[in-house]
Amino acid sequence: MKSIDIIVEPERVDRYKKGIKYSFPNCAAVILLRTDDDKNILVDTGGYGHQKRVVDGLRRKGLNPEDIHYVILTHSHFDHNANIYLCSRAQLIQERWLVSIADGKTIKYGRKEELPPIGAKGIRLIKTPGHTEDSISVLVRHKNKKYAIVGDAVKGSLIRAGLIKREYSNSQDYLNNMKKLFRISNVIISGDDGLIEGETFTELKKLLKNVKIER
Ligand SMILES: [Zn+2]
Numbered sequence: 001m002k003s004i005d006i007i008v009e010p011e012r013v014d015r016y017k018k019g020i021k022y023s024f025p026n027c028a029a030v031i032l033l034r035t036d037d038d039k040n041i042l043v044d045t046g047g048y049g050h051q052k053r054v055v056d057g058l059r060r061k062g063l064n065p066e067d068i069h070y071v072i073l074t075h076s077h078f079d080h081n082a083n084i085y086l087c088s089r090a091q092l093i094q095e096r097w098l099v100s101i102a103d104g105k106t107i108k109y110g111r112k113e114e115l116p117p118i119g120a121k122g123i124r125l126i127k128t129p130g131h132t133e134d135s136i137s138v139l140v141r142h143k144n145k146k147y148a149i150v151g152d153a154v155k156g157s158l159i160r161a162g163l164i165k166r167e168y169s170n171s172q173d174y175l176n177n178m179k180k181l182f183r184i185s186n187v188i189i190s191g192d193d194g195l196i197e198g199e200t201f202t203e204l205k206k207l208l209k210n211v212k213i214e215r
Helices: 051-060 156-161 171-184 198-210
Strands: 003-008 011-017 020-027 030-034 040-043 070-072 091-094 097-100 106-108 123-127 136-142 145-151 187-190 194-196
Touching (some): 003 051, 003 136, 030 051, 156 198, 171 198, 194 198
Parallel strands (some): 040 070, 070 091, 145 187
Antiparallel strands (some): 003 030, 030 040, 091 097, 136 145, 187 194
């Protein structure tokens, strides 16, 4: 992999209701991968109202949205998928679907265990359901590090809170896949947290052992 860059940092908004703070995801991290075989890949595309941040982020790297060959969507939540349309020449890859953004031509991958192939070297997709049923993660190696780009399959705030609530599609899968992602990587890029590495990675991995599931 030539480069891995977070071109849009995640953003949350705080709202207050009767003095209680609620924090909502507004825009997930947008990540640009440039492969050794010169493919430009965007992992997630951010939320509504954040188009300019995506375009500016690409421009800083010398690219336009039309230069993106593949968009990988970690799952279909609005704070991750709102700006897909910008990459008008890309193929969209998501769990069990491969879609041409230009003409909408869609291929569905029938078998549950299958993921659409990605025609770029050095990238592996794995299924990491739990946050949603369609969650996938992207594994890449760069400068002797093992990166996992995970969307919302890992959330630092949730690990620190120590509890997975029932609102997710499958809490047990969510916990198992979080543990797996910390096992098989040494840098995680999460849609919610951005870069998780070094001491933070080690700390969260340790805290994960005590995370419980709401019954
Ligand atoms: Zn999500």
